[in-house]
Amino acid sequence: MNSDDYPGNLFVVAAPSGAGKSSLVKALLELDSHPAVSISHTTRKPRGQEQQGREYHFIGEPEFRAKIAAGDFFEWAEVHGNLYGTSREAIEARIAGGQDVVLEIDWQGAVQIKKLFPHAVLIFILPPSWEELRQRLMRRGEDGAEVIEQRMVNAREEVAQARHFDFVIINALFETALFDLKTVVHSQRLKYAAQRRNKSQVFAALDLI
Numbered sequence: 001m002n003s004d005d006y007p008g009n010l011f012v013v014a015a016p017s018g019a020g021k022s023s024l025v026k027a028l029l030e031l032d033s034h035p036a037v038s039i040s041h042t043t044r045k046p047r048g049q050e051q052q053g054r055e056y057h058f059i060g061e062p063e064f065r066a067k068i069a070a071g072d073f074f075e076w077a078e079v080h081g082n083l084y085g086t087s088r089e090a091i092e093a094r095i096a097g098g099q100d101v102v103l104e105i106d107w108q109g110a111v112q113i114k115k116l117f118p119h120a121v122l123i124f125i126l127p128p129s130w131e132e133l134r135q136r137l138m139r140r141g142e143d144g145a146e147v148i149e150q151r152m153v154n155a156r157e158e159v160a161q162a163r164h165f166d167f168v169i170i171n172a173l174f175e176t177a178l179f180d181l182k183t184v185v186h187s188q189r190l191k192y193a194a195q196r197r198n199k200s201q202v203f204a205a206l207d208l209i
């Protein structure tokens with residue numbers, strides 16, 4: 001089966017660090033339990049509250065490189081000096097089985113995913129301003145000043161990649177951005193079901209709204 005024929009939808013959410021992507025995806029899943037979030041592998045060290053296997057599978061660089069060599073990743077990229085990757089097993093079986101999957105990955109990964117799954121919907125989250133982005137990184141309180149400055153520098157390059165995405169959502173007021181995200185997800189379900197001219201899938205998608 002061609003990957004584009006998989007019945008589940010694939011949503012890719014990317015954003016500069018601190019724009020609010022994890023908070024928005026978490027809130028979306030509280031409203032809509034149907035998509036599953038893929039847990040990536042990373043060589044980054046866990047932050048204070050993070051748990052092994054919950055936010056990420058935290059592994060060492062040799063193990064990560066071995067997984068690349070074994071072809072375990074659909075996509076991987078170096079972001080802010082660490083390696084991050086989406087494992088095949090995290091998504092393929094799910095979307096082939098009709099489940100929706102959300103990936104929270106960077107723009108480089110998003111572009112790789114779109115090549116493999118042309119029906120994937122790429123959503124880019126923007127902060128309302130650079131100053132607000134810096135404030136959010138500081139308020140989150142997880143990263144030191146140097147890391148925050150590096151992320152602010154990288155943010156300028158990341159924002160320039162928004163053109164690769166299907167939708168851009170500005171996360172100024174959280175509830176408004178969440179509504180926009182929900183709307184994109186629901187419309188895509190209906191569109192994809194309708195394209196397949198499958199009446200029962202259209203009604204199933206309506207049931208999820």
Ligand SMILES: Nc1nc2c(ncn2[C@@H]2O[C@H](COP(=O)(O)OP(=O)(O)O)[C@@H](O)[C@H]2O)c(=O)[nH]1
Nearest residue numbers: 017018040076077079084085086104105106109
């Ligand atoms: N390409 C790729 N990027 C990822 C993956 N997992 C996370 N990322 C991205 O790596 C970047 C850094 O993530 P993280 O260290 O959690 O920091 P945060 O974005 O500030 O919460 C973000 O842009 C993530 O979206 C992945 O599996 N593949």
Ligand SMILES: Nc1ncnc2c1ncn2[C@@H]1O[C@H](COP(=O)(O)OP(=O)(O)O)[C@@H](O)[C@H]1O
Nearest residue numbers: 017018019020021022023136140171172173174
């Ligand atoms: N719309 C918003 N207004 C104010 N603060 C926000 C908003 N969205 C997210 N935040 C806060 O900004 C910080 C960064 O959000 P987070 O979801 O961790 O970003 P990302 O996953 O994109 O790095 C968190 O402290 C979060 O609570």
